[in-house]
Amino acid sequence: MDDISPDAFVDAVSGYQKTAAMKAALALDLFTAIASENGELELISKRVQASERGVRMLCDYLTVQGFLQKEVGRYRLTPSTSAFLTSSSPAWMGSIVDFIAAPEMTTLWLEDPVAFVRNGGSVGLGNMAPDNPVWVKFARAMVPFVTQTAQDIAQQVSTWPTAPKRVLDIAAGHGVFGIAIAKAAPGADVVATDWQAVLEVAKENAVAAGVSARYHTIAGSAFEVEWGTDFDLVLITNFLHHFDPPTCVEMLSKVRGSLSPGGRALAVDFVPNEDRVSPPFAAAFSFVMLASTPRGDAYTAREFEQMGREAGFSKVSVAPLPPSPQSLVVFE
Known part of the structure; x- marks a missing residue:
């Protein structure tokens, strides 16, 4: 006992x-x-x-x-x-403290935690306001947290029978995921979407990685901008958890409509088990969304599969990305 x-x-x-x-x-x-x-x-x-x-x-x-x-x-x-x-x-990953423990973040959780629990989400838009400057902090601070995961995914993509030629990186942030794909697939052109100030950071990273000639940007809301069609690969990294299921289905439907025949969408996200209390990091992430977004959540594999089917995808698979606490969700 x-x-x-x-x-x-x-x-x-x-x-x-x-x-x-x-x-x-x-x-x-x-x-x-x-x-x-x-x-x-x-x-x-x-x-x-x-x-x-x-x-x-x-x-x-x-x-x-x-x-x-x-x-x-x-x-x-x-x-x-x-x-x-x-x-x-x-x-080294010490820079992530500049985002995770930024005053804008800590205030969301500590100022009035009862309010977001009673409300079932942030009071107001939380971190989701257009052009919120906190996402520039995110783009500059979080690169060490995702670099290995981005490289692992790029390695997987490099084994595909046909390398992607056109890649879309939605809410690209720091751009690390799209940049990793561009390095692994030398023939790929990447189109990144995000707020303009955030994209400036992504472009800096693309220059540093030597892929700027194949790295293009479209500024604005992912729900509103026209990003084109015939993409062989669409990246949706750390994005879907900010929204409720109907909004996720809306985004996935838009993504599906922009894919080339045989194209795939890859999402990286925190995926808890069905009990929603394990594994610890992924399960606890739903509380992060409760305080910082109006309707975001950490979705289970079953929920991702359901949202994918509603958006018209015939196959959805979920696999862990160790040692990261995140998982890879593949929509085909």
């Missing part, structure tokens, strides 16, 4: 303190300093230009939270911290 304890409750209501600690550590590049200075507090403090007292307290807190280890007065990184939170690591 489990012990009765208030620990989980106290941990939950003080969760903002973890966010603050992580924001401070990343802003100071603390984890890189710990690795470079062999965990010695005095040298770490000098490197990050912060008080030794403050750094000690922060490092002790991060040790309690499992991000560090402490041995004989020295701090050590865990393998995961070393891989993902040192700025010298190719897998």
Whole structure:
């Protein structure tokens, strides 16, 4: 029998303190300093230009939270911290704090959480207002979170019998998914849609990746712009979860109408099991949508299949994308 304890409750209501600690550590590049200075507090403090007292307290807190280890007065990184939170690591993903913990985001959840629960969704448009500047933050911050997944999908596409020639990337954001396809299929032209300010970030990334000559953009709402037809591949990454099922069907119907014969649409999304409480990351994502969108949700495989059929697709398949917490949904 489990012990009765208030620990989980106290941990939950003080969760903002973890966010603050992580924001401070990343802003100071603390984890890189710990690795470079062999965990010695005095040298770490000098490197990050912060008080030794403050750094000690922060490092002790991060040790309690499992991000560090402490041995004989020295701090050590865990393998995961070393891989993902040192700025010298190719897998560094510290930038995502600039979106996930942005003031615009934290306000949505903490200012009046009762309101969005009572309302069954955000009061107002949440993050869904046209040209919301938070999506520029998203485009600049979230690249490390999706890069490996984008490369894995591009690798799958590269094994298709016929490489896609025309690719549409809906709500492209940073553009990483479409850019990965362009690199894997040298004959492919990519058309990306999103708000104009967001597309500027995607175009910067396309230039850096060396595919800008084959990367084209159309600014505006994905529901309103005319993006053309005869696409061999349409990417719908991290987009459908923002809307209710009828709206998703509307978008998927538009997508189906823009595909070439034999074309496919690929969605990347958080897909919980039918119980809606597992796996943890995907299941918890529905709460993210509750606070930040009027009618968004995390949809199960069965729900994606149903929406796909209503939109006219004859085959819908869902497969996990490890180590990512997301899944690939294929509409054919």
